[in-house]
């Protein structure tokens with residue numbers, strides 16, 4: 005098939021920075037423990053007696069995370085989370101981080117967010133899994149309130165792929181599903197930890213008709229996406245950019261999709277694409293050759309995301325800007341990404357429709 009441009013990439017003038025910030029945005033893939041304010045980390049470290057921070061100057065700490073994560077390796081990227089998790093061990097700290105997360109996203113024009121974190125990483129000071137979930141949810145309700153309801157935040161509970169608590173976290177997800185938890189995720193180092201290791205967790209979620217996404221096709225190739233979709237039953241894929249392993253692009257610009265790539269596209273399985281994070285972990289070489297544009301033109305359901313605002317030194321607006329610079333995207337593409345994200349959100353259909361019809365569409369029309 006030929007790469008058709010259903011949504012023209014450069015139909016209008018490049019959006020200005022102010023336009024990008026004001027444009028309504030939705031983020032489906034953003035880690036709570038990867039997005040703290042540097043100044044908050046430093047204050048929380050003082051409060052809890054954590055002495056392991058590489059620096060106590062906020063700007064330098066922000067730069068340290070970005071640089072340390074910029075290694076070309078997912079494992080090295082993930083090492084930086086030891087510092088953020090170290091200061092997120094009490095109810096007060098979790099509440100504060102969640103409330104500030106909602107405020108920061110809303111200030112960046114985000115109207116809907118699904119924020120993920122691994123409850124098992126916040127038990128070191130004696131909180132129970134339920135207490136962790138309640139603290140984070142209460143923090144998000146506070147953050148929504150502080151922004152005057154400009155943002156709606158749901159959470160995804162993440163099981164870590166190298167540990168063995170995923171079934172417990174899946175059970176926790178089901179238990180809290182009516183109270184702020186929208187779904188489940190699996191994250192952590194991909195190599196050596198295929199998602200099929202966590203089948204009991206996915207089976208539990210399926211038995212309870214619960215939503216889940218899986219990080220796949222980031223450090224490992226298309227076979228991990230096959231497992232996530234066909235063996236585990238993921239509704240969305242975190243990253244998923246290595247689906248290009250199953251796509252052949254010919255010299256004349258046409259492309260041939262293998263059966264897996266065709267399945268993912270044709271079933272409208274959303275890819276939670278995080279360009280800056282991919283550059284840091286080596287999943288992509290640079291913005292200009294990032295597969296997001298190829299996948300978009302082939303008709304995949306593409307959503308644009310931050311992954312980790314602190315660790316990747318990014319925001320939704322900056323991800324939009326990188327796409328303008330690399331591919332000349334105009335407003336129509338950003339509206340399409342945003343609508344795609346809300347369509348793929350782990351929300352009841354009427355709620356998705358309401359956000360699209362009453363917030364996203366009018367928001368873009370008014371810009």
Ligand SMILES: O=c1[nH]cnc2c1ncn2[C@@H]1O[C@H](CO)[C@@H](O)[C@H]1O
Nearest residue numbers: 035082085120121122162191192219
């Ligand atoms: O891009 C990623 N790939 C895999 N795992 C990740 C990524 N970003 C963050 N985490 C992992 O998810 C945990 C819970 O939020 C984080 O502590 C980090 O270890």
Ligand SMILES: [Zn+2]
Nearest residue numbers: 191219242311
């Ligand atoms: Zn992630």
